[in-house]
Amino acid sequence: xxxxxxxxxxxxxxxxxxxxxxxxxxxxxxxxxxxxxxxxxxxxxxxxxxxxxxxxxxxxxxxxxxxxxxxxxxxxxxxxxxxxxxxxxxxxxxxxxxx
Amino acid sequence: xxxxxxxxxxxxxxxxxxxxxxxxxxxxxxxxxxxxxxxxxxxxxxxxxxxxxxxxxxxxxxxxxxxxxxxxxxxxxxxxxxxxxxxxxxxxxxxxxxxxxxxxxxxxxxxxxxxxxxxxxxxxxxxxxxxxxxxxxxxxxxxxxxxxxxxxxxxxxxxxxxxxxxxxxxxxxxxxxxxxxxxxxxxxxxxxxxxxxxxxxxxxxxxxxxxxx
Numbered sequence: 455x456x457x458x459x460x461x462x463x464x465x466x467x468x469x470x471x472x473x474x475x476x477x478x479x480x481x482x483x484x485x486x487x488x489x490x491x492x493x494x495x496x497x498x499x500x501x502x503x504x505x506x507x508x509x510x511x512x513x514x515x516x517x518x519x520x521x522x523x524x525x526x527x528x529x530x531x532x533x534x535x536x537x538x539x540x541x542x543x544x545x546x547x548x549x550x551x552x553x
Numbered sequence: 554x555x556x557x558x559x560x561x562x563x564x565x566x567x568x569x570x571x572x573x574x575x576x577x578x579x580x581x582x583x584x585x586x587x588x589x590x591x592x593x594x595x596x597x598x599x600x601x602x603x604x605x606x607x608x609x610x611x612x613x614x615x616x617x618x619x620x621x622x623x624x625x626x627x628x629x630x631x632x633x634x635x636x637x638x639x640x641x642x643x644x645x646x647x648x649x650x651x652x653x654x655x656x657x658x659x660x661x662x663x664x665x666x667x668x669x670x671x672x673x674x675x676x677x678x679x680x681x682x683x684x685x686x687x688x689x690x691x692x693x694x695x696x697x698x699x700x701x702x703x704x705x706x707x708x709x710x711x712x713x714x715x716x717x718x719x720x721x722x723x724x725x726x727x728x729x730x731x732x733x734x735x736x737x738x739x740x741x742x743x744x745x746x747x748x749x750x751x752x753x754x755x756x757x758x759x760x761x762x763x764x765x766x
Contacts, residue, residue, distance in 0.1 A: 472564065476571040484575075488663045492575050542568070545561050552558050
């Protein structure tokens with residue numbers, strides 16, 4: 455039990471971060487507004503969690519202009535995808551063991 | 554089950570739902586399909602009356618220049634098809650926005666754009682291809698071709714919306730291919746594919762996803 459618990463990723467401690475990753479793994483580039491609307495978060499909260507995930511290089515950021523508006527999009531990195539998958543596996547394993 | 558496990562289970566199902574909601578446009582209403590099917594049947598019925606023809610009477614459509622009611626066939630079919638398309642689109646948009654609003658989901662966004670784009674490309678190609686066939690006098694193959702291209706468009710779009718669209722797409726392609734190898738029944742197959750199939754799938758999808766809401 456303890457061994458599996460340690461496999462649960464610290465970076466995903468927060469539900470919001472898991473939410474961000476869930477959206478990113480099934481999409482290509484996703485922009486800030488879309489994430490915000492889907493997860494129903496405020497700008498500030500979303501930004502801080504994105505920053506945390508960016509720091510551990512689980513997602514990459516692309517900033518550009520669409521017309522005159524700045525547009526920031528995010529994409530999951532290979533490292534992030536693997537970490538997320540491992541985290542899900544660990545969660546499932548935990549559930550299986552306790553059945 | 555321990556409280557911890559219940560939490561993990563909740564997390565997992567939340568993740569699954571987020572993946573689904575963020576990658577597919579799920580507001581597509583079954584009623585959109587039913588409405589489109591009804592308009593198509595009206596259009597097809599008008600065409601049968603115009604041609605003075607009974608469905609499956611075995612006579613080939615002959616596109617003579619005279620036409621009925623002083624309207625040449627090309628003009629009649631162009632107007633008929635455009636009317637069906639416009640009415641189907643408008644009722645489709647109406648029912649789908651209504652469903653989205655009821656479920657509190659965004660109507661216009663990244664997902665909608667992606668869905669429309671995946672539909673539009675095969676449809677535009679199919680439309681141009683059909684025009685080329687008309688120009689070359691291959692009128693008999695136009696109805697089958699529109700069914701095949703529409704089926705491909707649905708198959709393509711099914712990645713970005715409800716799964717069921719995939720089977721509707723396969724149905725349309727199948728009908729299109731049968732019609733292509735059994736020429737002369739274009740209008741009949743067109744009515745089955747765009748009319749009946751839409752109504753059947755639309756009703757099934759409505760029962761499956763919306764009635765309980």
